[in-house]
Amino acid sequence: MSQPLQGRLALVTGSGRGIGNAIALKLASQGADIIVNFFRRRDAAEKTARDIEAMGVKAQVIKANVGDPAKIDEIFDTIGNDWGHLDILINNAASGVGRSVMDLDVKAWDWTMDINAKAVLLCSQRASKLMEGRGGKIVSISSLGSSFVLPTYAIVGVSKAALEALTRYLAIELAPKGICVNAVAGSAVETEALKFYIKEGLIKDTRQATPAGRMVTPEDVANTVAFLCSEEAFMIRGQTIIVDGGTSVAPFATPE
Numbered sequence: 001m002s003q004p005l006q007g008r009l010a011l012v013t014g015s016g017r018g019i020g021n022a023i024a025l026k027l028a029s030q031g032a033d034i035i036v037n038f039f040r041r042r043d044a045a046e047k048t049a050r051d052i053e054a055m056g057v058k059a060q061v062i063k064a065n066v067g068d069p070a071k072i073d074e075i076f077d078t079i080g081n082d083w084g085h086l087d088i089l090i091n092n093a094a095s096g097v098g099r100s101v102m103d104l105d106v107k108a109w110d111w112t113m114d115i116n117a118k119a120v121l122l123c124s125q126r127a128s129k130l131m132e133g134r135g136g137k138i139v140s141i142s143s144l145g146s147s148f149v150l151p152t153y154a155i156v157g158v159s160k161a162a163l164e165a166l167t168r169y170l171a172i173e174l175a176p177k178g179i180c181v182n183a184v185a186g187s188a189v190e191t192e193a194l195k196f197y198i199k200e201g202l203i204k205d206t207r208q209a210t211p212a213g214r215m216v217t218p219e220d221v222a223n224t225v226a227f228l229c230s231e232e233a234f235m236i237r238g239q240t241i242i243v244d245g246g247t248s249v250a251p252f253a254t255p256e
Helices: 018-029 042-053 069-082 106-131 154-177 192-200 218-228
Strands: 009-012 033-038 059-063 088-091 137-143 180-186 240-243
Touching: 009 018, 009 069, 018 033, 018 042, 018 088, 018 218, 033 042, 033 069, 042 059, 059 069, 069 106, 088 106, 106 137, 106 154, 137 154, 137 218, 154 180, 180 218, 218 240
Parallel strands: 009 033, 009 088, 033 059, 088 137, 137 180, 180 240
Antiparallel strands: none
16 A cells, blocks of 8 residues: 655644544555544544554544643644654644624634634644654645535634635745645534534534535545645645535535
8 A cells, every 4th residue: 555654744633533533544544653632532532543553653642622822832842852843734623612693702702713713823833843844734624614604603614714814824934844735625524523513503404415426524524635745736735625525516406
């Protein structure tokens, strides 16, 4: 099996489960050592690490809430001390509160923006220093809610729009350092988080077929992330790649 990422080190935030787990496993399958970050579910993170090590690469588990700048510093201090470098940063950790715009309060705003947007800035700033002289790839996970208005998705959508704008600015500023920066936006993906968003009313429980004939899976997103981390994607900079099976192109189309 080809291992284009052999010898590379990747940090995947929120990688204990869901999309983050799929990304971590995909990058590991291509030879990368993985820093598994989690906040609440240590058991899931440690299982991810075991699955990674079973592929013959290294894994390290670090607990931290990326919504807290001090914890972000702890993550990168640990990586710097233990590894001395970083090659790939995947900003995947996310959270949200299901409310309409007029029902938002400061606490909900700050919580969501801190995790979904500010953490992307702070992690990217710290990661870029560990990538100097090595090139590097930064990929952040967005959603279609950054561009489309969804019921009670306001703060999450705004935070993802900020993430995508930040991706463009980072891509240009970090290009001279040889660091490629992009984002991936998925539609509703079959994960535990999807059940949460349905329960919170952020999205409807539709699960209907997309134009591609099925729902997006975590592996679909992970495959796109892995491509953006490859040298084949060197000339893709500051872009948000949509992975939605065609839903956003023809939102009212019904597959035959």
